[in-house]
Amino acid sequence: MYTLLYLLIAIGQSVEAQERFVRPAALKAGDTIAIVSPSSTPDSMTVVKGCETLREWGYVPVVGPHALSSYHGFAGTADERAADMLWALRDSTVKAILCSRGGDGAVQVLQRIPLEEFRNHPKWVMGFSDATALHSAEVSAGVMSIHCSMCDGISLRGERDSVNAILQRLLQGEFPSYKVPSHPLNQSGEAEGILVGGNLSVLCGLAGSEYDFLNRADEGLILFIEDTGEGMSKVDRMLHQIEIRGILSKLKGVIVGHFSKYKSPESGFADMYEMLHEYLQHYAIPICYDFPVGHHSGLNYPMVEGCRVKLNVGQDGTCISFKHPIP
16 A cells, blocks of 8 residues: 555656646747847858748748847857847747857856746747757756757758758657667666756856756756867866766766767777766666767757656667657
């Protein structure tokens, strides 16, 4: 009897945790997507091409007032960039928000946007790299967010076409499932949890703040990480920052994406994956390496942050299925 009672309580807690996350509404043809630049100044032609792609998808792109501005390398002052984000969130005609590019500076914007703004205006926020700060804020506010390509990525063809098609279907309400090849360092297992993650250096920079989605570790998280231009020793320190906060021991699983533009070998490790494996192998959770997410020339799979996912890492590959709630 008590066993059944505990089981019902556990199920109830799981459902309650999932229901805390609002799923933004699916888009339909003719809907408006705002393009904003919360970080560095984008190339104007990149934004133009991004707009062309959105039109091809059937949407109406509207470029934010300061999206092409320049101020010390940022797309305008922090106040101007925050104003664009607030406009895109509050304007009822805007149905989703696409970041033009990454770079630096999104954390400056967060200080000017209360979490209530994300909670009161649940919309898909799309982007990656520095946009990880925005995803972390959305998830902290209880809203799902999409880690994906930005203006440059969605406008390029070739092998990106299949990835962009996933994003198109996702915006229409069709959540994906992924299966990717196995990696020699993978740690087999199965887990279910709430997906969060993105650029490792950006999410570590939010540590302990109200915008830090890792504060929700007690709810059972599956973390995916990626980065570019960060040396192995620095990634080592960031990983251990998460560990000493007590986060690693609470994770249900880890998905290691692309790490690019770093010097190797370093500290006796052949590459980044070998270094990460040295420490992550001590946790009895499923772990996969070389998942196609992050700074890659062609493959940056859309990841729905704040969504419950099932992760299965086996000898024949890694599977991720998104268990989204009914809207």
